[in-house]
Amino acid sequence: MTFAPFASRAPSALRTLGKAAAAALIAGALAGCSTLDSLNPFGGEKYEQKILPDTPPETMYNQGLARLQKGDAESAAKRFSTIDRSYPQSDWSKRAMLMQTYAEYEAGKYDDAIASANRYVNRFPQDPDAAYATYLAAMSYYQQVPDISRDQERAEKALQLFEIVVQKYPKSEYVSDSKYKIQVTRDQLAGKEMSVGRFYLARRNYTAAINRFRNVVGKYQTTRHTEEALARLTEAYMGLGIAHEAQTAAAVLGHNFPDGQWYKDSFTLLQTRGLEPREDQGSWISRTMKRIGLG
Numbered sequence: 001m002t003f004a005p006f007a008s009r010a011p012s013a014l015r016t017l018g019k020a021a022a023a024a025l026i027a028g029a030l031a032g033c034s035t036l037d038s039l040n041p042f043g044g045e046k047y048e049q050k051i052l053p054d055t056p057p058e059t060m061y062n063q064g065l066a067r068l069q070k071g072d073a074e075s076a077a078k079r080f081s082t083i084d085r086s087y088p089q090s091d092w093s094k095r096a097m098l099m100q101t102y103a104e105y106e107a108g109k110y111d112d113a114i115a116s117a118n119r120y121v122n123r124f125p126q127d128p129d130a131a132y133a134t135y136l137a138a139m140s141y142y143q144q145v146p147d148i149s150r151d152q153e154r155a156e157k158a159l160q161l162f163e164i165v166v167q168k169y170p171k172s173e174y175v176s177d178s179k180y181k182i183q184v185t186r187d188q189l190a191g192k193e194m195s196v197g198r199f200y201l202a203r204r205n206y207t208a209a210i211n212r213f214r215n216v217v218g219k220y221q222t223t224r225h226t227e228e229a230l231a232r233l234t235e236a237y238m239g240l241g242i243a244h245e246a247q248t249a250a251a252v253l254g255h256n257f258p259d260g261q262w263y264k265d266s267f268t269l270l271q272t273r274g275l276e277p278r279e280d281q282g283s284w285i286s287r288t289m290k291r292i293g294l295g
Helices: 019-031 057-069 073-086 091-106 110-123 130-142 153-168 175-202 206-219 226-240 243-256 261-271 284-291
Strands: none
Touching (some): 057 073, 057 091, 091 130, 110 130, 130 175, 175 226, 206 226, 206 284, 226 261, 243 261
């Protein structure tokens, strides 16, 4: 947006003032001041500049902590952010940035916490507390994971960051919880794949269904969904008439979950076609499960 010069934006009545009227207007304005010099910053001793004292960063930091203790995390986050703006090169800035991330997380400002955590890690990648910042970013995504009927992008991002904590900071105190959250998040993602796979299977779109169940067996084989995924693969391959893959899925299912209802159902399904579980060692199912010790 371009602003016009003041003269062109002034009221028309002022633009039409004669010289005498304009002089009177200026004189009236000056009459309200003791002297012209009082308005002039270069007027010598008559000009008094007032400089407000800066608040020390330590004081601001303690103010932020006090607000946190009172349960006002959002206000605390704002106070911590002020330190980084006012003293960006100080050690207090570094501390405040981390506390800002924590306060934003506590306040439920998860996207803000993620942004602050990323800024900390980018500025101090080798700092020991980078593990904590990464963990807070992962938790911020984790807290926003929706149910499996919705898009799981945030679950995927949480998983990636938890894995970074475990792999990049193996001695961090946040590794144990990150490993637990990894399992929970992987189970969530597998659940989403299963939900979509069942949708396609119910509509006899067997190829699309197999792709989803294959993701579970290939990427999330240590989750609780693997047993059902193998049973569903048996069903989907039978629907396509690919008997050897159906038999392999059932055989692997029986090897790993011999007493489960999913195996019993798969075994019965094969019998209706005069077949029985039989593992094809060249099948992708067999190779995948053997790779992780579940063949």
